[in-house]
Amino acid sequence: MKKTLMSLALAGLLLTAASCKKNETSDVKIDFTQSYEDAALALATAQQNYQEAVASKDPARIEAAKIELQKAQDKYVESKKVYVAEGGTVKTEYENNLATSTQILGNSSTGIVSNAIKRTDSLITGKTNAEIDNAAKEIKDKVNTEKAKLVEDANKKVSDAKVEAEKVKADFKKSTEETKKTANEKIDKAQKDLNDLFK
Structure with a gap:
């Protein structure tokens, strides 16, 4: 009887440990997905902030927004690598945002303000070149x-x-x-x- 109770207790412990381990694994997967989603949202927000800064025509604000965009892009790329390595599939919308930010940040420092203003102003106000x-x-x-x-x-x-x-x-x-x-x-x-x- 004692032996049976000990066996049942041991089996219960093993099942509990296995269940906890399974939950931990699924939590990690959820964390990678959440991290990827958060990074994508941060990148989209940084792009929006950059567009608003360009519209304000304040050079200091534009430069600060550009730095924020660079950080958000780096974080998204890093998060995406981990997410894909864990079996995740990237979203086209997020990749389009990445392409846009890469294009913005890839412009030369002398032309970035001019090019960004051209894109934003022509879309929003229809101003001439x-x-x-x-x-x-x-x-x-x-x-x-x-x-x-x-x-x-x-x-x-x-x-x-x-x-x-x-x-x-x-x-x-x-x-x-x-x-x-x-x-x-x-x-x-x-x-x-x-x-x-x-x-």
């Missing part, structure tokens, strides 16, 4: 102006720092000379007082 080119030139000029201002500010700070350093140096030299003069005067007075004592 001349109007779009003018908008792109305006943004480029703004970026160059900002860069020039930053360089000018940096040069002014360096120049101001040099002037301040020279002033501190001159003040220190003046202070040292005054201290030396005062000390010499005190020594001379003490010497004179000492001489007066022995007269």
